[in-house]
Every structure is written in structure tokens, then in C-alpha cells.
Amino acid sequence: xxxxxxxxxxxxxxxxxxxxxxxxxxxxxxAYAELASMGFRxxxxxxxxxxxxxxxxxxxxxxxxxxxxxxxxVTLYASRTDHQVEWYRRPDVCYFAQFGVIPTLQKQGIGxxxxxxxxxxxxxxxxxxxxxxxxxxxxxxxxxYAREGFRQxxxxxxxxxxxxxxxLSKTLVGPAERP
Numbered sequence: 001x002x003x004x005x006x007x008x009x010x011x012x013x014x015x016x017x018x019x020x021x022x023x024x025x026x027x028x029x030x031a032y033a034e035l036a037s038m039g040f041r042x043x044x045x046x047x048x049x050x051x052x053x054x055x056x057x058x059x060x061x062x063x064x065x066x067x068x069x070x071x072x073x074v075t076l077y078a079s080r081t082d083h084q085v086e087w088y089r090r091p092d093v094c095y096f097a098q099f100g101v102i103p104t105l106q107k108q109g110i111g112x113x114x115x116x117x118x119x120x121x122x123x124x125x126x127x128x129x130x131x132x133x134x135x136x137x138x139x140x141x142x143x144x145y146a147r148e149g150f151r152q153x154x155x156x157x158x159x160x161x162x163x164x165x166x167x168l169s170k171t172l173v174g175p176a177e178r179p
Contacts, residue, residue: 008066010110012117015061015073023070024063025052031072031100040135041162044098055098062117064101064110072101072110076118078125085156087131087167094122095131115148123172130172133165142166 028044036045043051056075064072075098081089088095096118101110122130133156134141145168154167 010071010113011065012113013063013065015056015063015075019063019070021049021053021056024056024073025049027070027073027102028052028098028100030103031106033103035135035138035141038138039162040138041160042135043158043160044100052098059097060121061098062114062121064114066105071105072114074099074114074118076121079127084158085133085154085167087154087169090129092126092128093131093169094118094125094127094129095133097132099132112148119170119172128172129169131167131169133167135161135163136166137163142168145170 025047028047032042032045035042047055059075059077061073061075063070074096076094076096077088079088079091079093079095083089085095087093099111099114101114119130131153132145132150134145136142136155148170150168150170152166153169156165156167158165
């Protein structure tokens with residue numbers, strides 16, 4: 001890690017209308033490229049800027065920024081009674097998607113910071129659970145989520161993907177109770 005990167009400050013903030021959708025789309029493509037090379041067709045591997053913008057507008061996106069550059073993102077969504085995933089219909093559940101960090105900065109705690117920030121947002125919304133879904137075969141992601149306290153609560157076969165998704169959920173505890 002270079003000295004400039006070691007001294008750079010990562011800020012996690014709410015998404016702004018002035019944030020570049022093109023930059024966020026490229027970030028997601030890059031962040032999901034390894035998964036694409038493994039054969040997983042996540043929507044974020046190839047989505048258009050229009051799809052990115054629509055997905056951002058439907059939720060509460062957060063941005064990780066370093067030196068004025070977007071280096072990570074995640075979008076939190078409230079439960080919806082019409083959602084395809086049964087777990088995401090529960091009124092005590094918030095879920096997230098479009099979660100990515102640029103590859104050169106992965107495994108440096110940025111994803112954990114984004115996750116903690118959406119956990120806090122979900123608590124503020126009154127959620128008891130925070131959920132997401134990922135490819136059943138993405139063992140490294142499933143292991144990371146398990147280390148972060150997520151458990152499998154279901155499955156989903158999205159029409160846009162080429163895999164079965166596992167639906168993962170984490171019971172939220174108050175900030176003082178967090179390990």
C-alpha cells in the first residue's frame with residue numbers, strides 16, 4: 001500500500017444527486033468482475049447506467065469516498081409488500097444491494113464500514129433484520145457474510161441471473177450491544 005493511500009481518509013456519506021452514475025456503474029462492474037470471471041451473472045456485472053440510476057433512486061444509497069473519488073457503494077431498501085423475495089416483504093426487514101468496493105481497495109475495511117453504516121440506517125428505520133442475497137456458489141461471499149453475523153433464511157431464482165441466490169439475514173442489535 002502506498003504512503004498516499006495509507007494516509008487517505010475514507011468518508012462514508014449519503015449519495016448526492018451530483019454523484020456520477022457513470023462512475024458508480026463502472027465501480028460496480030469492476031467490483032463484480034471477479035464474480036463474473038467465476039461465471040456468475042450478477043446484475044451489477046453488466047447493468048447499464050439507467051439501471052444503476054433506477055436502483056439508486058429506489059433506495060437510500062451510501063457512498064465511500066477517498067480523496068474526492070467514489071471507491072465504494074451500497075444501497076439500503078425498506079421492505080416492500082410486493083417484493084419477489086418473501087423475506088424482503090417483512091415489515092421488520094431492510095435489505096441491501098449494489099454493494100461494491102473498487103478491487104484495489106477491497107479487504108481494507110471499506111465494505112465493513114459501509115455495512116455498519118447501513119446497519120445503523122436500518123436500525124433508525126426500526127428494522128430488526130438486515131438482509132441481502134448473493135449467489136449460492138459464491139462461497140467466499142457467503143463466508144464473509146457469515147463472519148458478519150448473517151444466516152441463510154431462504155433462496156431466490158432471479159430471472160436476470162444464472163444462479164440460485166441465497167437470501168441472508170442478520171439480526172440487528174443496538175450499537176452498544178455490537179461486538
